[in-house]
Amino acid sequence: MDWIGGGHLGRWLFTEGLAVLYLVAFVAAARQFRALLGSRGMLPIPRFLSGTTFWRSPSIFCRHYSDRFFAAVAWTGAALALVTVAGVTARLPLPACMAVWLVLWALYLSIVNVGQLWYSFGWESLLLEAGFLAVFVGNASTPPPVAILLLLRWLLLRVEFGAGLIKIRGDPCWRNLTCLYYHHETQPMPGPLSWYFHRLPRPLHRVEAAGNHLTQLVVPFGLFAPQPVAGIAAAIMIVTQVWLVASGNFAWLNWLTIVLACSVIPDSLLPGAAPTITSTPLWFTVVTAAVTAGIALLSYRPVRNLLSHHQLMNASFEPWHLVNTYGAFGHITKVRTEIVVEGTDDDLVTPATRWREYEFKGKPGAPERRPRQYAPYHLRLDWLMWFAAISPGYGDRWFGGFVRRLLENDPDTLRLLRRNPFPDLPPHFVRARLYEYRFTDRRTRRATGRWWDREPISVCLPPVDLARFGGR
Template sequence: MSWFTDWFAATDSEVARWMLQRGVAALFFVAFLSSLNQFPALVGEHGLLPVPEYLAGFHRLRRPSLFRFRYSDRLFRWVCAVGLVVAGLLVVGVPQMGPWWVPLVAFLVLWALYMSIVNVGQTFYGFGWEMLLLEAGFTVAFLGSDQVPPPRPVLILLVWLVFRLEFGAGMIKIRGGAEWRNLTALYYHHETQPMPGPLSRQFHLLPKWMHRSEVVGNHVAQLVVPFFLFFPQPVGSVAAAVVVVTQLWLVLSGNFAWLNWSAIILAFAAMGDSALHAVLPFVPADLSSASWNAASPENTGRMTAWPASGDWSAWVWVAVVLAASLLLLVLSWWPAKNLVSRQQLMNASFNRWQLVNTYGAFGSVTKNRVEIVVEGTLDTVPAEDAEWREYRFRGKPGEPERIPRQWAPYHLRLDWLMWFLPLRTVHEEWFYTFLMKLLNADPAMLRLLREDPFDGERPRWIRARSALYEFSSHAEFRETHQRWVVTPLRVLIRPIGLKDR
């Protein structure tokens, strides 16, 4: 069996495991923190789409959730508190110091708790990076602790996850809008993406030949490079480095919650310690205190004796890893089939546990940025010449002179849903409820905004209109010092008010 244990134990992946476990745990921490701050106002007991009403509409909630039979904001906050504590412990490496089953249980707890939130979060949790975090958390759970070597089957499955994430995104673009095929997609993307960042305008103003080069680089990174992730070292590490660099480019150019950071962290699954030490000599050669670690000089050559004769715990660990790997391998059939399908699905799950999903983003690019502007007035008559004051959002563009902020990996869910409204319709249930909350100056809802123009006072009327937002050119900025050129379009929801006003 020595040949099997030699293959099973990925002795050159200690840094990879260190990064994967702590990185995924850090993303869980951000996800729970984001939910704690926003979930009650959005879908809590008195939210825009209340969870109790959502659950009451189903005789049986098919997707698993701890809130299936009972939901309260207090119970939700306890779930988030537990998630934050467990994620924090994993980030600092406390569970990893114990037996192999301790980090396994810790990550499965994070997976179960966050899945409970996602499965009742409705449209506010309908993003691809939610299922990506769930799948990553479940898979990373089987990387074990410092007491066992990093298991190669799990690392291969994590590389398979990166492959689906990158290649799926590449294929959805090739099959999507013509702008990806004629290399013009980035003429528009930096300006029209859901939530621009501080540097998005600078990216948008790059010469068009650079935008075309960006698209070519994107196609290479997503359609060619992912295959090399499976190659032996150092090719796998080089391919992973390309993934990291391209994802960092996306981090600099926009705000996509933890999507890009997930890809960066998961790419370490394809990196070998020797390659990392060659490029980053400051990375410690020995990140583990375990006796098995071959990186320590006193332990050189001992890996051939792992697991030791009679070490039943290690063999149980091997059996658990193989069982989980077999499960994920079987579940891989459906997303693999989807990748080669002409009717490729984007960000879809094929099972109720949201494991081994299919991913993709921006199959087509919006050509114009239309923003929904929400305004209120204290005037008795809501005429056009009334004093209309605009509500300011944290991440959504507002004032023409304001620099967009960097929020990722933190996720502003309300702002993202506001971006989708012009692409769909403003006549969505949650948006009308949102307007009613503003009419009532609801404190929980106002805390999600950056600025309440009425300082807690209830407006008499409220309306929603549309406006075209375009990045200003260098010449326009020098003249006006405004980063956006804003063109009002039309009123979409005429003034509405409360009967008691």
């Protein structure tokens, strides 16, 4: 029985796809960190480092931090990822190839472990876990290690099966197949096609939910069947993930799941995929065996979590993010709420004050603005704004700092936004209001061009000026 199907095509697709996602992740880190995590950021890394140790948060920044050094780390990671995308890394001698992948993993681990709330998403751990396994998949002239390819399947099974379990154990709407009545409208960051997905007939939404359960709770076990069954199981997952990519923005979660599934595709799909190879060095065999044993031991807690009725949705059980647990949307929000941030240059706030709205790049704002496609790029501020709208505690540590930076027209913060309504002078006051958003119906969409209807709910933050923060 052919359990692996060669592995050369799958390895190439996996490493190429992973390198692209590393490139996206490092570029996003370099472009966003100053306002979020920099020395003058909303959650400054130096302040975080003063309360932790290397062994609690392994990071190169525990030895030294400056904004310039962070930028150098991020752009170095991006450069190495670009070189890898170009195929240079795979053609290096085996030790050098492994070293490049190890540096990519170590640099991104360093960022994640000081990233605090901005890097608290499950796909950060997923990128790190997949990136660690990439160190041991070998170069282009080495036979793909069967044990490592099986570990990639084990990771993919935990991603899909964990997500399926968290749903079936969580919100009752997953069990009665009605969650998709709401999800496309209330997901963190809708995409350009989300309005159309939301307007699908309800019977199709039930088919979506049932298909999700099948793909996440049954199909993953086919990954460990002989080929071509394993490849068919992976193809089903890829199709499902493409559907999710089309219906919303989930950073690189769906793309990385696709990349993992591509590692299962057999060489028979593309005759001639196997290059000229050399024998496997004994030391490499020993290393991959040791890594496999280590991953098996570290899998105990994730497996125990999967079997628990108190399953954690996304969690790392050690600071190196080597073996993690995954899951998403155990609870579905039925009503979409959004925080709308506004400013005014009036000297006094009166009932006649004219407020101007800040526009974010990804999260819904102006009703007539169509949602954009950003994934796999990750807009961290936009995502945390969604969490703050449904649970104000998510904004306790950073939202005040965000408002202060708007009152200062801080250039680094404004670069995270789509539009600054005060391009010349900063506003005198900023406020935040909570709105309920709903996708328009077809008739309204045709008549007005609006994608959203919205109604005010409450005031999140009354008008504040810099005096509130000790300025002016």
